[in-house]
Amino acid sequence: MSNPNDTSNDLPRGGLRVENLTCTRGGVPVLRGVSFKLSPGVAVLLRGPNGVGKTTLLRTIAGLQPPLRGSIEMNGAIAWAGHADAIKGTLSVSENLRFWASVHGVGRRGISATLDHAIESFYLGDLTTRPAQSLSAGQKRRLGLARLCVTGAEIWALDEPTVSLDADSVTLFADAVRAHCAAGGSALIATHIDPGIEAATLDLQPYSTRGDLNDAPSGGDEDDDETPLGDDVFLSEGSL
Amino acid sequence: MISLLIRDLRIATRAGGGAGLGLAFFLMVVILVPLGVGPETQLLARIAPGILWVGALLACLLTLDRIFALDFEDGTLDALVCAPVPLSGVVLVKSIAHWLVTGLPLTLISPLLGVLLNLPAEGYLWLMASLLPGTLSLSVIGAFGAALTVGVRRGGLLLSLLVLPLYVPTLVFGAECASSLMNFKDPLAPFIFLIVITLGALAFLPMAGAAALRANLR
Numbered sequence: 103m104s105n106p107n108d109t110s111n112d113l114p115r116g117g118l119r120v121e122n123l124t125c126t127r128g129g130v131p132v133l134r135g136v137s138f139k140l141s142p143g144v145a146v147l148l149r150g151p152n153g154v155g156k157t158t159l160l161r162t163i164a165g166l167q168p169p170l171r172g173s174i175e176m177n178g179a180i181a182w183a184g185h186a187d188a189i190k191g192t193l194s195v196s197e198n199l200r201f202w203a204s205v206h207g208v209g210r211r212g213i214s215a216t217l218d219h220a221i222e223s224f225y226l227g228d229l230t231t232r233p234a235q236s237l238s239a240g241q242k243r244r245l246g247l248a249r250l251c252v253t254g255a256e257i258w259a260l261d262e263p264t265v266s267l268d269a270d271s272v273t274l275f276a277d278a279v280r281a282h283c284a285a286g287g288s289a290l291i292a293t294h295i296d297p298g299i300e301a302a303t304l305d306l307q308p309y310s311t312r313g314d315l316n317d318a319p320s321g322g323d324e325d326d327d328e329t330p331l332g333d334d335v336f337l338s339e340g341s342l
Numbered sequence: 343m344i345s346l347l348i349r350d351l352r353i354a355t356r357a358g359g360g361a362g363l364g365l366a367f368f369l370m371v372v373i374l375v376p377l378g379v380g381p382e383t384q385l386l387a388r389i390a391p392g393i394l395w396v397g398a399l400l401a402c403l404l405t406l407d408r409i410f411a412l413d414f415e416d417g418t419l420d421a422l423v424c425a426p427v428p429l430s431g432v433v434l435v436k437s438i439a440h441w442l443v444t445g446l447p448l449t450l451i452s453p454l455l456g457v458l459l460n461l462p463a464e465g466y467l468w469l470m471a472s473l474l475p476g477t478l479s480l481s482v483i484g485a486f487g488a489a490l491t492v493g494v495r496r497g498g499l500l501l502s503l504l505v506l507p508l509y510v511p512t513l514v515f516g517a518e519c520a521s522s523l524m525n526f527k528d529p530l531a532p533f534i535f536l537i538v539i540t541l542g543a544l545a546f547l548p549m550a551g552a553a554a555l556r557a558n559l560r
Contacts, residue, residue: 164424167560182424186417192356193349204345205425253425 113177116142116256116288118163123172125155125162131170132158133309142256145279145289145299150306156292157184157261159306163290164259178256179206183263187246191235195226195245198234203252220251223278224271239266247275251282258282258289264297272297343427343435350439360408364401364444365451371397372455383460390459391469391520398448398477399513405444406484407501409436410492410555419492423559429552437485437548438478445477465520468529472519472536476512479540482547483508489551493558512539 113119118140125133132155140146148156162169164182189198199217208216221227224244229237234245243266250258258279264272276298279289291297354361375393376386413419422432452473453466461469487505491497519532 164420166420166423179426180424182421184417184420186415186420188417188421190349190353190416190418192353197349197352201345201349202421202425205422205427207426249421 113175114142116178116286118174118176118257118288118290120163121173121175123159123162123174124170125158125167126170127155127158131311133306134311136172136306136309138304140257140288140290142286142288143283145283145291145301147297147299147301147303148290148292148306149303150310153312154306154310156306160184160259160261160290160292176257179254180257180259181206181250181253181255182259182261183246183250184261185265187242188249189234189242189245192233194231194233195237196221196230198245199248199252202249206253206255208252208254216252216254220248223251223281224248224274240268240271243267244271244274247278251278256287258287258291260289260291260293262292262294264293264295343431346427346432346435347439350436351442354439354443360405361443364405365447367404368397368401368448369451369455371400372458376458386460387462387524390456390461391465391524392517393459394452394455394461394469394473395476395513395517395520398445398452398473399480399509401448402444402477402480402484403502403505403509405440406488406505407491407498409440409485409488411488411497414492419555420559423556429555430548433485433489433551433555434482434544434548437482437551440485441478441481445473445481449473449477462524465523468523468533469520472516472529472533475540476516476536479512479536479543480509482540482543483512486543486547486551486554489554489558492555512536515539 120139121137123133123136124131125136132153136159138146148159150156158167160182161167161184163174163176164180166182188202190201193201196217199220200213203213203216221230224247226241226245226248229241229245234242237245243263247263250260263275267275272295279291279297279299282289289301291299291301372393375389379386379389410419413422423429449470452469456466456469484505487501487508490504491501494500515532515535519529519536522529522532
């Protein structure tokens with residue numbers, strides 16, 4: 103198991119490398135032998151049926167739970183956005199964003215520019231003084247995604263980011279991800295819909311340990327580290 | 343870290359934040375006891391430090407589960423674990439925020455309630471001196487307990503059972519310190535014990551709380 107903040111390797115800033123990862127949910131392994139590499143400037147969509155372990159993989163990569171086996175290396179900070187938006191209802195939209203910006207070390211001087219950028223990216227301009235609890239579900243989600251913009255993290259780990267967003271907001275989200283990638287960041291996105299981003303796709307189904315999800319069982323041996331897609335899946339600009 | 347403290351205080355003092363809950367409970371306990379015991383001023387004076395301390399402890403216990411449960415539910419805790427801040431620092435800041443909205447106002451109002459309980463005037467200083475560090479240790483110990491039970495639905499009972507035994511030393515020395523002047527004893531010795539407990543809790547429990555949070559978020 104490696105230190106997730108280890109930068110003493112050949113990874114570029116914003117890069118992520120996952121090797122032979124086995125992750126568990128509730129103590130049971132759900133994914134085995136996941137290996138891929140994420141280069142800066144690339145977004146990857148994680149695909150797979152419900153229960154295949156998309157959230158589990160993202161939580162493991164984000165450091166919220168330890169992997170059972172394998173290593174995760176990254177160069178840069180990671181920002182996590184899960185099903186819950188990490189937004190406080192009694193605070194206003196800008197207070198919420200300001201808090202997350204300062205937690206992520208945005209200095210006093212750069213904070214208003216960072217906030218303005220995030221608010222503009224997700225069309226929250228008319229809502230800045232409103233308490234977050236009075237927002238609609240879609241507006242809350244937009245605020246939760248705007249939080250990512252103020253973190254300044256290079257790697258985004260997003261779990262179902264487009265839930266409760268309308269078509270226009272999905273476009274806003276796609277633009278934000280594109281801008282993030284253009285600035286040298288990378289993103290891992292678990293989703294069921296096509297958000298309209300030029301992204302590589304990683305299907306998790308072949309790594310699943312569950313037979314009922316796996317159309318073509320691959321050995322099923324506990325110690326079998328072979329992955330159906332070969333040793334390493336490289337996801338980089340060249341593979342797009 | 344400071345922005346986390348400011349945010350916690352801001353949330354607590356807004357509508358529905360529950361900042362006044364502990365204080366209101368403390369007031370009710372201390373006001374109801376003289377009504378229940380009756381107008382025996384000697385008896386009231388004797389039990390006053392104990393009543394004030396038990397009231398403070400229960401008021402603290404009542405508000406403990408808010409420390410992490412709300413942040414756990416809305417995903418803030420997940421995001422804080424990923425953020426570049428030490429988790430033990432988060433636990434420490436949140437316990438201090440809890441103390442600032444519960445323990446500190448409760449300490450400040452305690453002389454007023456001492457009057458209600460016929461506490462002798464010379465006891466006020468030591469009452470406040472014992473409550474000030476004592477309630478801080480109650481908040482820090484309680485935050486550790488809250489971190490242990492953060493994923494448990496309706497974990498209030500479990501939290502109380504876990505935390506109450508840990509509160510006993512603080513209560514014993516705190517109440518002893520507050521009442522020793524009336525019993526013609528030196529309040530300094532229990533006060534030093536109280537300070538030691540508080541400093542020990544401040545030094546070790548935030549780290550333990552952080553480890554408990556990590557285990558519970560899995």
